[in-house]
Amino acid sequence: MYEAAHGRAPAVATGIKRAVPDSVVFTYQGDGDLAAIGTAEIVHAAARGERITTIFVNNAIYGMTGGQMAPTTLPGQVTETSPYGRDVKTAGYPIRVSEMISTLDGAVYVERVSVDSVPNIIKAKKAIKKAFEIQLQGLGFSLVEVLSICPTNWGLSPNESVKWLRDNMIPYYPLGVKKDATTGEVK
Amino acid sequence: MADKVLMKGNEAIGEAAIHAGCQCFFGYPITPQTEVAAYMSRRMPKVGRVFLQAESEVAAINMVYGAAGAGVRVMTSSSSPGISLKAEGISYIAGAELPCVIINIVRGGPGLGGIQPAQSDYFQATKGGGHGDYRLVVFAPASVQEMVDLVQDAFDVADKYRNPVMVMGDGMLGQMMEPVEFKERPKKELPEKTWAANGLKGREKHNVINSLFLKPEELEAHNNKLQEKYREIEKNEVRYELYNCDEEMDLVIVSYGTLSRICKNAIKMLKKEGINVGLIRPITLWPYPVEAFDKVIDKTKNGFISVEMSCGQMLEDVQLAVNGRKPVHFYGRSGGMVPTPAEIANKIKGIVGGAK
Numbered sequence A: 001m002y003e004a005a006h007g008r009a010p011a012v013a014t015g016i017k018r019a020v021p022d023s024v025v026f027t028y029q030g031d032g033d034l035a036a037i038g039t040a041e042i043v044h045a046a047a048r049g050e051r052i053t054t055i056f057v058n059n060a061i062y063g064m065t066g067g068q069m070a071p072t073t074l075p076g077q078v079t080e081t082s083p084y085g086r087d088v089k090t091a092g093y094p095i096r097v098s099e100m101i102s103t104l105d106g107a108v109y110v111e112r113v114s115v116d117s118v119p120n121i122i123k124a125k126k127a128i129k130k131a132f133e134i135q136l137q138g139l140g141f142s143l144v145e146v147l148s149i150c151p152t153n154w155g156l157s158p159n160e161s162v163k164w165l166r167d168n169m170i171p172y173y174p175l176g177v178k179k180d181a182t183t184g185e186v187k
Numbered sequence B: 001m002a003d004k005v006l007m008k009g010n011e012a013i014g015e016a017a018i019h020a021g022c023q024c025f026f027g028y029p030i031t032p033q034t035e036v037a038a039y040m041s042r043r044m045p046k047v048g049r050v051f052l053q054a055e056s057e058v059a060a061i062n063m064v065y066g067a068a069g070a071g072v073r074v075m076t077s078s079s080s081p082g083i084s085l086k087a088e089g090i091s092y093i094a095g096a097e098l099p100c101v102i103i104n105i106v107r108g109g110p111g112l113g114g115i116q117p118a119q120s121d122y123f124q125a126t127k128g129g130g131h132g133d134y135r136l137v138v139f140a141p142a143s144v145q146e147m148v149d150l151v152q153d154a155f156d157v158a159d160k161y162r163n164p165v166m167v168m169g170d171g172m173l174g175q176m177m178e179p180v181e182f183k184e185r186p187k188k189e190l191p192e193k194t195w196a197a198n199g200l201k202g203r204e205k206h207n208v209i210n211s212l213f214l215k216p217e218e219l220e221a222h223n224n225k226l227q228e229k230y231r232e233i234e235k236n237e238v239r240y241e242l243y244n245c246d247e248e249m250d251l252v253i254v255s256y257g258t259l260s261r262i263c264k265n266a267i268k269m270l271k272k273e274g275i276n277v278g279l280i281r282p283i284t285l286w287p288y289p290v291e292a293f294d295k296v297i298d299k300t301k302n303g304f305i306s307v308e309m310s311c312g313q314m315l316e317d318v319q320l321a322v323n324g325r326k327p328v329h330f331y332g333r334s335g336g337m338v339p340t341p342a343e344i345a346n347k348i349k350g351i352v353g354g355a356k
């Protein structure tokens, strides 16, 4: 296991995969990490069709640093650095990473899943398995975006958090396969 | 006189910047300085100024470059790994001679390191960090009050010399609460920003903000001009405190920031045992207070000891200042380990040899 600098995991993973091509390499990244500071690295790893897998955990906030606004923070959402609610006039709009990555030819498989219920967790597991199979077959880049909760920094109980995810995140970040080049499916 | 308020170091930084007329703040979350950004996100919109969370430290420092070039007072804030990312931008800002204030609330390194207080960015702050022949003015406050005063001074010094100024504290200073006062400050005579790229404003020619000089003769001339400016800063801006340095001393501690306060406690402990130790506290890390050493060099029996929360980074400047005239010792902890007064006192007893 490597610990990469904030946002740079896709570049580190590229280095590993290029040096040891028969290894299985994946990155595990938060939304601040992947969609803010690490946007260049993820876009270019996908564009190059790196044979790696990215597990992208989207909880709509910076968790580790204590709850600041992330690129995925929803309009109006209160965080430590959007204390009056995310104002799209000054802080812009959330990024739908899976849709964006799907536009790149090097990305072979992109799916958004959620872990808010048992059926969705089972779907998430299937998506992650598929993403790794794509890598094992040497087909190119795969990414699974996992909508998840952050009770501590959302200031909600775990149960309330699951509800908040369903009511607010899923409408903004629709679940499902965004691209599957093995079947030619692009949504 | 203004009232005293109890404030956390990081929040006091934000309020001090607002007092100094900071128009724009660009930041990015990182422990242990995130409260600066959080404070600015609450306060800046209320006073009609700009707060923006950038997508990275690289973006934040380039936003600073943009705003500084347009002639407004601007600040950014980060902690060690984030300052490394800002290094490129700082070099451009220094090269283009733009004023701005950069806060570094230092955490232990190298790499991702830790989040506990450290002084291990001394080299980065004082010897470059970014590429090229440039200098940062570096202030190292030891209390929240001094932080408040120096942040405000930093804007003036930056404007006066058209140079980036860094205010460096450790995680302790950022996180602790102390009473502070925002004093009335006399208005400084500062040069007008006629160089700002903020529209023609009746001028004939566009102002250009740039650090590219492809002809070696021109780049050297530019560098020589920068060097002249740095000599001027060395002449005018050196700051330090001498503590308990009036009489003959067994040893002189050199220490800055919050650690210097721990050293003062060690000095008090040693005094009770009949050991007299002085303290040089650099307040500007660059320009380094070499003259402070000249003032005490004949009064110290056993020379100097650099006490740091780093592995001998300031030691090199102490050695240069002493220049072989007296012995130079070292005591340092790192990685977020903060020395206790007793630990420092013991080390000193080892050097000067027990009670006198």
Ligand SMILES: Cc1ncc(C[n+]2csc(CCOP(=O)(O)OP(=O)(O)O)c2C)c(N)n1
Pocket: A005, A006, A029, A030, A031, A032, A033, A034, A057, A059, A061, A062, A063, A064, A065, A070, B028, B029, B030, B031, B057, B081, B082, B085
């Ligand atoms: C260069 C740099 N800047 C800032 C940080 C501080 N930092 C650590 S984790 C993190 C982001 C946390 O949010 P996210 O990536 O969404 O992951 P989560 O904690 O929510 O899972 C930040 C900003 C850092 N480590 N390095």
